[in-house]
Amino acid sequence: MSCGKDNISLLKGKLEKDTSLLLLDNPLEDISIDLDEGEELNLTIVDFSSCSYDVKLIFNLQERAILNIYIASLCLNDSMKILKVDVNHKKKETTSFVSFNGVNLSSHPFRFLGSSYIEENALKSKTRQEGKITNLIKEAKSEVSPALYIKNNDVEASHGAALGAYNEDHLFYLTSRGISLSEAKKLITYGSLYPTILKLKDENLINLAKYRLEKENI
Amino acid sequence: MELLISNLSCQAENENILNGVDLEVNKGDCLALLGPNGHGKSTLLNVIMSSPNYKVTGGSITFEGEDITSLSADQKSKAGIFLAFQNPPDVPGVITMDFFKAMINSHREKPISLYEFYKLTTENYQKVALDSSMASRHLNESYSGGEKKRNEILQMLLLKPKLALLDEIDSGLDVDALTIIAKNIEELRKEGTTFIIVSHYDRLLNLLNVNKTAVMVNGKIALTGDKSLADRISKEGYSFLSEEYNIDLKKKKEEPVSIGVCATRVTK
Ligand SMILES: Nc1ncnc2c1ncn2[C@@H]1O[C@H](COP(=O)(O)OP(=O)(O)OP(=O)(O)O)[C@@H](O)[C@H]1O
Numbered sequence: 001m002s003c004g005k006d007n008i009s010l011l012k013g014k015l016e017k018d019t020s021l022l023l024l025d026n027p028l029e030d031i032s033i034d035l036d037e038g039e040e041l042n043l044t045i046v047d048f049s050s051c052s053y054d055v056k057l058i059f060n061l062q063e064r065a066i067l068n069i070y071i072a073s074l075c076l077n078d079s080m081k082i083l084k085v086d087v088n089h090k091k092k093e094t095t096s097f098v099s100f101n102g103v104n105l106s107s108h109p110f111r112f113l114g115s116s117y118i119e120e121n122a123l124k125s126k127t128r129q130e131g132k133i134t135n136l137i138k139e140a141k142s143e144v145s146p147a148l149y150i151k152n153n154d155v156e157a158s159h160g161a162a163l164g165a166y167n168e169d170h171l172f173y174l175t176s177r178g179i180s181l182s183e184a185k186k187l188i189t190y191g192s193l194y195p196t197i198l199k200l201k202d203e204n205l206i207n208l209a210k211y212r213l214e215k216e217n218i
Numbered sequence: 219m220e221l222l223i224s225n226l227s228c229q230a231e232n233e234n235i236l237n238g239v240d241l242e243v244n245k246g247d248c249l250a251l252l253g254p255n256g257h258g259k260s261t262l263l264n265v266i267m268s269s270p271n272y273k274v275t276g277g278s279i280t281f282e283g284e285d286i287t288s289l290s291a292d293q294k295s296k297a298g299i300f301l302a303f304q305n306p307p308d309v310p311g312v313i314t315m316d317f318f319k320a321m322i323n324s325h326r327e328k329p330i331s332l333y334e335f336y337k338l339t340t341e342n343y344q345k346v347a348l349d350s351s352m353a354s355r356h357l358n359e360s361y362s363g364g365e366k367k368r369n370e371i372l373q374m375l376l377l378k379p380k381l382a383l384l385d386e387i388d389s390g391l392d393v394d395a396l397t398i399i400a401k402n403i404e405e406l407r408k409e410g411t412t413f414i415i416v417s418h419y420d421r422l423l424n425l426l427n428v429n430k431t432a433v434m435v436n437g438k439i440a441l442t443g444d445k446s447l448a449d450r451i452s453k454e455g456y457s458f459l460s461e462e463y464n465i466d467l468k469k470k471k472e473e474p475v476s477i478g479v480c481a482t483r484v485t486k
């Protein structure tokens with residue numbers, strides 16, 4: 001894998017089981033990915049670009065396919081980011097997990113709209129979505145909206161969403177130990193993005209992502 | 219005088235909670251801060267530490283001769299004050315080790331070396347009988363009640379404060395942990411740390427050389443004394459305060475008369 005360039009085209013061809021993508025200069029694009037019978041995909045996307053976009057990622061799961069998606073995203077200064085993730089459970093015994101962690105520094109919309117569709121014959125399928133955006137500025141317009149559309153009874157589905165500024169109690173706890181307010185915020189912001197960054201499969205990508213975070217000085 | 223609190227008042231959500239606290243603590247004191255539930259003990263400790271949950275509406279806090287009333291929490295920590303929280307919050311995402319490192323470095327000019335950090339934390343994990351592998355977990359997240367309390371003491375040992383405020387550090391601790399924590403407190407005391415200890419049980423207080431007692435009622439220090447006052451309270455409870463000292467123990471938060479079926483004045 002080449003490092004330093006945003007290898008967005010990575011998502012266009014046949015995907016490896018563990019695929020990771022770091023975006024620093026280019027926007028996400030619309031994609032549609034089919035997971036064949038028994039296929040597994042662990043996709044990590046760390047999007048620290050300052051681009052604006054409104055895109056949809058579509059995943060179609062055939063029998064026993066397993067999909068795990070981990071997304072970390074920064075919405076910087078003047079960008080607007082709208083990301084829709086549709087997971088279509090077409091056949092039985094399919095599993096999907098979608099996790100989204102965003103940090104918003106922009107006064108333009110930042111939205112994560114995740115939808116899981118479980119078809120009538122997708123029995124014994126499982127889906128879970130988790131979405132969270134931390135607002136770092138007062139004017140932030142964030143939205144996290146996980147949705148489940150289920151057409152049979154024999155499934156396990158759950159979702160969680162959270163939106164918010166820094167938790168005052170967390171900040172007080174950290175600062176009461178001598179840590180400055182800005183350092184405390186940094187620890188918490190890093191904390192929400194780090195687990196996803198560490199899922200990037202290449203040490204170089206991990207370092208590049210960390211470097212960008214440092215540079216943005218959040 | 220190490221800590222001087224004069225006429226300190228505060229509010230939270232427009233309710234008065236502290237109503238003119240006066241308290242003097244000398245260097246090396248170990249003061250037991252007692253009082254019935256909900257009368258302002260934790261509030262006082264949190265206000266001393268500059269919790270954003272309270273608004274100081276009057277009075278002052280002086281520490282080592284300087285007015286520190288309006289300092290921020292991190293400045294107070296740097297000045298040498300430490301609060302062990304009654305309920306330490308879970309901070310998901312933040313790794314305990316990263317937190318400890320930031321905490322230690324905020325108290326030093328030069329960042330601590332990796333080796334020194336490892337040595338210091340391992341040593342102190344041992345002192346509180348916790349496994350040092352906990353350092354790689356998220357801060358306080360899914361720690362047991364007792365582990366959280368030990369983790370507070372561990373932080374106190376790492377920072378060696380001049381003034382330590384311990385809020386119910388003994389609640390939920392097993393007997394062995396209590397002994398361990400008492401030992402650590404006494405050790406720091408020998409090095410000169412002053413303590414204010416809030417507790418509802420005499421077990422910890424009896425393991426320590428408490429030399430002063432202050433009783434908080436309705437957001438004020440209603441009575442002060444030596445260790446014998448704490449002993450008496452643990453034997454008899456608080457009722458003698460109203461019988462002998464005419465101290466009203468009823469919580470004075472006046473709530474509006476409810477317009478239900480039966481209008482009664484409720485005191486919370
Ligand atoms: N942030 C807050 N907002 C509103 N009310 C508060 C707040 N903090 C404390 N109070 C109220 O102030 C009063 C004093 O609370 P505090 O926690 O200081 O009591 P305490 O003496 O420590 O009690 P305990 O022994 O039960 O721990 C209580 O009635 C409590 O409900």
Ligand SMILES: [Mg+2]
Nearest residue numbers: 259260261304
């Ligand atoms: Mg309390």
